[in-house]
Amino acid sequence: MIEVRNLTKEFVKYEKEKGLKGLVKGFFNAKKVVKKAVDNISFTINEGEMVGYIGANGAGKSTTIKMLTGILTPTSGEVRIDGIIPYQNRVENAKKIGVVFGQRTQLWWDLPLSESFLILKEIYEMPDAFYEEQMSFFNRILNLDEFIKSPVRTLSLGQRMRADIAASLLHNPKVLYLDEPTIGLDVNAKQRMRDAIKMMNQKYNTTVILTTHDLDDIAELCNRILIIDNGKVIYDGSLHEIKEKYGTTKRIEFEVRDELNDESLNLASVFNVHPDELEITREDKKLSIVFPKLKISVAQMTEEILRRFDVQDISIFDADIERIVARIYDEGKVTL
């Protein structure tokens, strides 16, 4: 469905010195600097996959997405979406894609939402019956009827995002690009967004590419992630795999009956590990411990805490993705 081969994008920037003096100097001559935003990346995404595309700011995420959507032309390399080259065949490609730019709306600011949808119907040349069907579907799962008559600029963020998602999926695109779709939303709204996306994927086999900093989004939606750093793809694989190999820690939350006092638990010496390898947080009656699972087993840790405290409840978690990703950023590469 989506084929990316040796994709590279270079930008030319002019450097100026800082300060007022630099500005005046820069007035007369400025230095040229070439920056490789995307550096020779390749990957293939199949129809129906939901892929998370993550990376630090400036790592090359948006640039890649812009090339896939036809906004930017690559410096070299090739992109094919369902056989079409997006930057050569912009219109054909546009018919098959839906985009949500989290921060900026796709809709028309001053128009009532219902009118926006009517315009989209014409833009994507949707037959009446299909349009009705889609509208009732989105009304149902996203509750658009509440505010469908209001101008877009009067909508709250949550409402606007729901509208944007519906707008991007209205014409049943083959590929959906989501750029920070849940940013700024409350927990309920986020969940509804994710549900809507999942439903579309299940119903229509829509391919979804999600760029986000919210790793919960990734966890809930994506079975595959691509990590980009400094223009290069440093990881391309399943979430499960990365957790397995990189998730070398486990976290257990204990709820204890007695108030925890400040005494040191001294777990490091008990288990014969370096204190830095343990992360212990205490709050009221909750005790949370992050520990290296290869060195201390879940059973061992649980046993130790049970021995010392009157434990009411236990929750066991895999390594947080945040932690994993942070580590990958730090190391700059992935070794599996």
Place this chain on the structure above:
Amino acid sequence: MKRYFKIYRVFFAQYLKQLIQYRVDFSIGILSFLLIQFSGILFVGLIFESIDSLNGWSLDQMVFLYGFFQIPRGIDHLFTDNIWLIPSKIRRGDIDRYLVRPINPLFQCVAERFQPEAFGELIIGSILIAWTSMRMGLSFGFTEIALTVVLLCCGSMIYTSIKLLGATTGFWIMNSMPLMTFVYGIADFAKYPTVIFPRFIQLLVTVVFPFAFVSFYPASYLLGMSDPWFVVLGSVVASSIFSVVAYRFWKFGLASYNSAGS
């Protein structure tokens, strides 16, 4: 193609609806235009208290010209006002939105905004033309009116093209406003008979930026001061050339945006 009409119709209906809703904004817009027109006529009126004619142009003819000046400008302002915002849209990345949809980006940008306050220009212009025509005892036949309509359309096309040329520079220049304001400032020369200005100015507004063909030549044709063939041919040629050049330049700008981002 029919698709584009349908889309525009939806936008248009909305703006009309909004017009009724946002009366205050609309009235203020109209008020400010009225004031600007008033100041222009005030200037001419006050000048003519001290002189009798300006290179053969009487006060009535001057006001006629002034009225004529408003109409193509008003048409252009009415439909394509959003072009002024293109440079800021480029900077904010709002252009991306146009590029991910399967219709012409320029159409999307222009259709999004309809500026009903431009009716002020059209109404004032028409009133001035009608009033001064009456005062001068002029009457126009069918041919003249038909040709005038053509000339007015060509005229607004010239305005739109030049505006687009200016706005497209927003792909490379940080702030295109001074450029666009400057070019529109040149258009102000066409408020007055081109003949009163030195040679090089006349060339500037006839050949380089053909604003003279937007209002001066059509008006002077109607006043019987210019040859109709010259005027019609000149307008059609100028508007065609500029439209093509402007659109090509816009495409070039988009291509450059595609390669360099913003």
Place this chain on the structure above:
Amino acid sequence: MKRFLRKYGAFAKGSFEVAVMYRVHILLWVFGDFFSLGLTILLWVAIYANSPTEMIRGFTLIQMIFYNLIIHLTGSITYMSPLSDVAEDYYDGRISMSLIKPASYAIQLFFRNLGNNLFSNLFITLPTFLLIAAVSLATHQTESLAWLSFPVFLFSSLLGLFINYFANFIFSNLVFYTDATFGMFQLNQAIVRIFSGALIPLNFFPGWLRSLAGFLPYAGVQYIPAMILLGRTTGNDLLSAIGVQVLWVVFLGVAAQLVWSHSLSRMKVMGG
């Protein structure tokens, strides 16, 4: 005090820097500005060429040219445009953010505009001034300008700056009440242009219009300083002209405060 200056000086410096940053922008802006001045002058040349008399309403052609040059000069010296800032902030919805500290927003606004003003002074005022000097020397018309009153002219222009700022600031509050942004800006510009003497010298106005101009502060922004430099306002007239300006500065300054606090309280009730 020093800290105040340093803090808000940063805003002035900031807008100055932004303005300096784009070379093409500056060139175009300056060029365009002088171009429209050129149009006006060429227009007057044509008008005088059609005039049976050498003087029109007390101005010879050369004097009229000087008038326009000086108006250009005063326009640049007194350039303060809080209206466009407020309108833009309002349109973007940034107003509510800026209003967390309303007093500092008002001061920030002033210094931001001051930065723009300094910029305009560097690129427009100086060249215009040099142009005026050059023209007066070239045409041996040095008596047309009252060079001795130059310091008074500067003082009068400074007063004009404050009048301009306060008047525009008050006007910009209307944006909050009417929800109209760009239209307001145009309306204000149109009014100021007529009544500041930028369109045509105020003595060209018929009686009723001249009286109306007298009720508005805008004459004090450009017309009064221009007349001073042209040596047409001297002696007692000079003193009363300056007096009028001072009164306007005080009156508008107070009015600005009142209007601003009213707008603020209204905004707190209605939401940004």
